[in-house]
Amino acid sequence: MLEVGERTGMGSLADAAWRVIGEESHDGATNMALDEVAARTAVEDGVRTVRVYRWEPSCLSMGYRQAADSVDWGFCEREGVDVTRRQTGGGGIYHDAHADVSYSIIAPADELPGDLMDCYELLCEPVLDAIRSVGVDADFADREYDSIHEPSCYLRGIHPAHDVLAYEGQGEDRRGRKLSGNAQYRQRDAVIQHGSISYDHALENHLGVFADHDVTPERFRERVTSVREQVGVDRETFVTALRDHLADWCDATPGDWRDDERAAAADLVDEKYDDDAWVRERDASR
Numbered sequence: 001m002l003e004v005g006e007r008t009g010m011g012s013l014a015d016a017a018w019r020v021i022g023e024e025s026h027d028g029a030t031n032m033a034l035d036e037v038a039a040r041t042a043v044e045d046g047v048r049t050v051r052v053y054r055w056e057p058s059c060l061s062m063g064y065r066q067a068a069d070s071v072d073w074g075f076c077e078r079e080g081v082d083v084t085r086r087q088t089g090g091g092g093i094y095h096d097a098h099a100d101v102s103y104s105i106i107a108p109a110d111e112l113p114g115d116l117m118d119c120y121e122l123l124c125e126p127v128l129d130a131i132r133s134v135g136v137d138a139d140f141a142d143r144e145y146d147s148i149h150e151p152s153c154y155l156r157g158i159h160p161a162h163d164v165l166a167y168e169g170q171g172e173d174r175r176g177r178k179l180s181g182n183a184q185y186r187q188r189d190a191v192i193q194h195g196s197i198s199y200d201h202a203l204e205n206h207l208g209v210f211a212d213h214d215v216t217p218e219r220f221r222e223r224v225t226s227v228r229e230q231v232g233v234d235r236e237t238f239v240t241a242l243r244d245h246l247a248d249w250c251d252a253t254p255g256d257w258r259d260d261e262r263a264a265a266a267d268l269v270d271e272k273y274d275d276d277a278w279v280r281e282r283d284a285s286r
Contacts, residue, residue, distance in 0.1 A: 013048070013111055019255025020247040021051040023239050028059030028084035028095070029273035031102070033265040034257065036087070038106040039190035041261060048107040049255075050126075050246040052239060055095035055102065057082045058202075060209045063090045063153070064185075068280045070151035072211040081209055085279050088183035088194070091153035094209050096202035099226070101239055103127065103246065104194040112191050116184070120162050123193045124182055126249035128164065130242040131179065131197070135231040137167045138179055145223075149213045153181045154198070154206070154224050164197075166225045177225035197242070198226040199235055 026034065031053055038049040055061075059082035060071065066085070071092065076083055081094070095102060105123050113119045124140070131138040142165070145158035158165070158178060165176030182195035201224070203217045227238050246252070257265075272278050 013107060013250055016048055016107075016111070016250075017046055018048045018050060018247075018250040018252035020243060020252035021049065021053075021255055021257070022243050023052045023054055023101075025054050025056040025097075027057065028055055028061055028082045029269040030265060031055060031059075032061070032084055032086060032273045033268035034261070035104050035106060035192050035194060036187055036268055037261045037264045038104070039187040039192055040264070042106050042108050042190045043188050047255075048250070049104070050106075050250060050252055051104050052243045052246070053102050053104070054097060055082070055100060056097045058097045058100075058205065059084060059095045060092050061086045061095060062092045062279070063088065063151075065089055066092050066151055068282075070211055072209055075208045079205060079208065081205060083279060084273050085282065086183070086194075087185045087187065087192070090181065090183055091151050091156040092210065093153045093181065093196050094202065094206045095196060096200075096205060098235065099198065099200035099202040101197045101199045101227075101235070101242060102194065103197070103242060104192060105246070106190055106192050109186055109189050109191045117161055119184065119191065120182065120193075123184075123191075124162075124164070124195075126245040127180065127182070127195060127197070127242070129249075130238075130245035131164070131166075131227065133241050133245065134227065134233045134238055136179070136227060137230075138164055139167065139176075141165050141178075142176060148219065148223055149210065149215050151210055152206075152213075152215075153196070154178055155215060155220070166230050178223055179225055179227070179230075198224060199238060200226045200228040
């Protein structure tokens with residue numbers, strides 16, 4: 001395997017200062033705010049971040065341009081599902097507190113490939129390695145797949161650049177189902193890549209958070225699988241594998257959020273990620 005610096009051709013990321021933050025639980029707005037704060041830290045202080053996290057309470061993260069009327073707000077309120085909006089595009093993702101495992105990688109933009117496909121290939125490397133390490137036959141999508149329900153990330157069209165499938169069968173019978181979605185954006189001259197990995201199914205809520213669809217649980221399972229369905233590994237084992245592969249990939253040392261970062265994230269929650277002007281009222285055409 002090529003080293004990180006050899007893959008980028010832009011100086012070794014592994015020679016830079018990286019911290020790994022093991023799985024923490026935050027509400028949706030805080031998780032998004034911490035990514036944005038980590039981008040500032042990467043550029044201003046030279047500390048890059050890889051992190052694994054969960055969403056508590058369970059949360060629907062809306063895509064950047066997702067229309068608010070595609071969400072079943074009544075269902076979310078009844079079921080105690082938090083709602084925020086991401087900086088990245090694509091469909092909404094239901095992040096179950098148990099069934100979802102999420103990660104982020106944040107580094108200065110000038111240290112990463114300028115080509116989007118190359119950047120995804122580089123930053124998804126430790127994620128794919130972690131998934132494979134527990135026995136799942138995973139890789140980028142082999143082709144594009146049509147959308148089933150556009151507002152949902154896991155059910156919208158699948159693209160080989162950033163969607164990861166788990167494969168089953170051999171030869172002509174080999175087929176893939178979606179296991180992970182990954183997305184990137186730039187903030188404060190840094191690249192933030194974050195992704196969701198389906199550890200288990202949470203069908204009722206995964207479908208219930210979206211309004212006006214006729215997707216059945218059976219149709220959902222035809223498109224989406226999970227780590228647990230594939231190999232039966234327990235959640236803690238998989239989370240540890242993901243954290244360790246992220247850390248090994250960039251030679252990160254264990255770290256935590258500084259007090260000033262937590263304070264800045266709290267401000268961003270109030271000003272942006274938990275504000276109706278961002279979550280519900282944002283102009284989806286922009």
